[in-house]
Amino acid sequence: MIDSPLLGSRSGFIGGRWDSGHSSARFEVVNPANGAILAELPLMSRDDAARSVQAAFEVLGSPISLERRRELLLALVDQIRKEREEIGRIITLENGKPLAEACAEADYAAGFYQYAADHLDRLTPRRLEENPRGHEWTVYARPAGVAGLITPWNFPFAMIAKKLAASLAAGAPAVIKPAEKTPLAMIALFTLLERIGMPSGLANLVFGDASAIGSVLCTDPRVRVVSFTGSTRVGRILLEQSAPHFKRLALELGGNAPFVVFADADLGLAAEHLVQNKLRAGGQTCVCANRLLVERSVADRFEQELVSRLEPLRVGDGMEPGVAVGPMIDRAGYEKVGQHLEDAVAGGARLTYQGRVPVGDDSDDAAETMSRDWGWYFPPTVLRHALPTMLCAREETFGPLFPIFEFESEAEALEMSNDTEYGLAAYLFTGDPRRAERMIERLHYGHVGWNSGTGPTPEAPFGGMGHSGFGREGGVEGLMDFVEFQTVARSPS
Numbered sequence: 001m002i003d004s005p006l007l008g009s010r011s012g013f014i015g016g017r018w019d020s021g022h023s024s025a026r027f028e029v030v031n032p033a034n035g036a037i038l039a040e041l042p043l044m045s046r047d048d049a050a051r052s053v054q055a056a057f058e059v060l061g062s063p064i065s066l067e068r069r070r071e072l073l074l075a076l077v078d079q080i081r082k083e084r085e086e087i088g089r090i091i092t093l094e095n096g097k098p099l100a101e102a103c104a105e106a107d108y109a110a111g112f113y114q115y116a117a118d119h120l121d122r123l124t125p126r127r128l129e130e131n132p133r134g135h136e137w138t139v140y141a142r143p144a145g146v147a148g149l150i151t152p153w154n155f156p157f158a159m160i161a162k163k164l165a166a167s168l169a170a171g172a173p174a175v176i177k178p179a180e181k182t183p184l185a186m187i188a189l190f191t192l193l194e195r196i197g198m199p200s201g202l203a204n205l206v207f208g209d210a211s212a213i214g215s216v217l218c219t220d221p222r223v224r225v226v227s228f229t230g231s232t233r234v235g236r237i238l239l240e241q242s243a244p245h246f247k248r249l250a251l252e253l254g255g256n257a258p259f260v261v262f263a264d265a266d267l268g269l270a271a272e273h274l275v276q277n278k279l280r281a282g283g284q285t286c287v288c289a290n291r292l293l294v295e296r297s298v299a300d301r302f303e304q305e306l307v308s309r310l311e312p313l314r315v316g317d318g319m320e321p322g323v324a325v326g327p328m329i330d331r332a333g334y335e336k337v338g339q340h341l342e343d344a345v346a347g348g349a350r351l352t353y354q355g356r357v358p359v360g361d362d363s364d365d366a367a368e369t370m371s372r373d374w375g376w377y378f379p380p381t382v383l384r385h386a387l388p389t390m391l392c393a394r395e396e397t398f399g400p401l402f403p404i405f406e407f408e409s410e411a412e413a414l415e416m417s418n419d420t421e422y423g424l425a426a427y428l429f430t431g432d433p434r435r436a437e438r439m440i441e442r443l444h445y446g447h448v449g450w451n452s453g454t455g456p457t458p459e460a461p462f463g464g465m466g467h468s469g470f471g472r473e474g475g476v477e478g479l480m481d482f483v484e485f486q487t488v489a490r491s492p493s
């Protein structure tokens with residue numbers, strides 16, 4: 001069991017109180033590195049979700065001033081910065097990512113609260129300069145209503161920051177449902193929210209029965225916005241459930257990112273960025289490169305640059321110093337990567353490099369150790385001659401597989417890049433600025449890295465196109481997600 005000053009309570013949080021709900025059923029939170037049980041938490045239900053919505057709804061009766069919202073956001077930033085190491089430790093234990101990465105996730109999360117505090121003046125009432133019809137016009141940004149916020153396990157502390165920063169800024173009370181695989185970082189966040197004296201009901205926490213809680217958030221008329229980050233499959237369920245209730249939705253869904261390398265690119269730089277991009281969270285991020293599209297004439301050289309950077313990397317328990325790649329979140333995640341690898345090899349791709357996983361004895365047989373029952377470690381694995389018909393081209397692999405596809409021309413690279421229903425992130429490496437401009441304008445992706453594998457940042461709007469969802473988080477655009485504009489026309493008489 002995990003021991004932490006940030007986990008004094010092991011329950012949800014409703015109406016300003018720690019609350020375990022009414023059911024006696026419980027679920028386990030497991031360390032993916034070794035199978036250790038970290039905590040047993042109450043399996044909260046539909047009723048608990050409905051009570052959370054009620055607690056949140058009551059807040060709307062006493063609007064919270066912009067100044068108070070700013071104070072809360074800044075106090076939260078202070079707390080996160082103070083507790084970054086402990087937050088990082090909790091993230092690593094429940095998610096598996098290396099500790100340095102987990103601490104960086106805490107910093108990244110703090111950036112969203114800071115950005116919202118710094119740009120809150122965007123939500124102050126705005127007097128129109130014109131006076132149409134001889135009236136005085138003012139536009140108010142009102143809280144849109146109760147917000148339902150549902151988050152995934154791959155960034156247990158950062159994904160909620162994108163949503164909660166914007167809902168707090170808007171003064172919209174929230175009901176939060178984290179992934180059941182990683183609820184501990186969220187409990188830690190609520191410990192911090194309690195410390196800063198958050199008004200009761202402004203944020204509520206409920207977890208357990210995901211589909212029951214989700215259906216309350218999608219159907220209760222008091223919830224006006226549902227903001228979800230997770231798979232396209234679940235996004236579609238929420239879209240269907242919410243449609244009859246005219247809710248506003250923000251859906252941050254899956255991706256299938258192309259990483260395009262032209263012969264005129266700096267191949268070393270491209271390989272460096274690829275490794276950083278692809279191995280964050282062990283390849284389990286929505287923005288990580290899924291398809292490596294490399295111009296045929298440089299494919300051998302690019303592969304060498306890539307492999308030379310993968311060879312020194314250690315796979316293992318994220319709590320151990322020097323580990324660069326942690327375990328997959330669970331057996332299903334591990335098996336999906338294996339299935340993509342097998343499918344590609346069966347279809348004619350060639351496995352050219354595979355790293356090693358931790359072994360416990362002196363054996364260096366990765367295949368043998370990969371079959372044990374805990375710690376689903378998948379080593380970085382490189383494939384050549386991957387084809388667009390393979391599973392690794394059609395679906396998000398969500399693991400450290402590096403399939404190299406080859407192309408001959410710019411037109412082919414563009415066509416292959418856009419050959420997916422997803423549209424979250426794409427990366428382009430070329431030394432030719434005109435080619436970059438042509439390609440970027442035609443890439444159907446919400447986020448594009450040019451000679452860079454960098455992902456989102458608090459200062460910029462981030463989100464998908466197509467089946468990767470809609471809505472934007474971060475930047476000034478993200479601050480508008482939880483407000484409803486009310487226009488008041490006042491007659492001078």
Ligand code: NAD
Nearest residue numbers: 151152153178179210211214230231234252253254255286
């Ligand atoms: P998931 O869709 O399985 O789960 C996400 C959340 O939805 C969890 O809290 C889960 O409990 C909840 N959920 C599951 N079924 C539900 C239902 N019927 N009703 C309501 N809620 C339900 O996704 P995951 O496996 O946790 O996360 C991985 C996915 O998230 C990947 O596809 C990844 O690309 C995507 N993701 C997207 C972004 C982005 O910004 N676009 C960021 C991170 C992850």
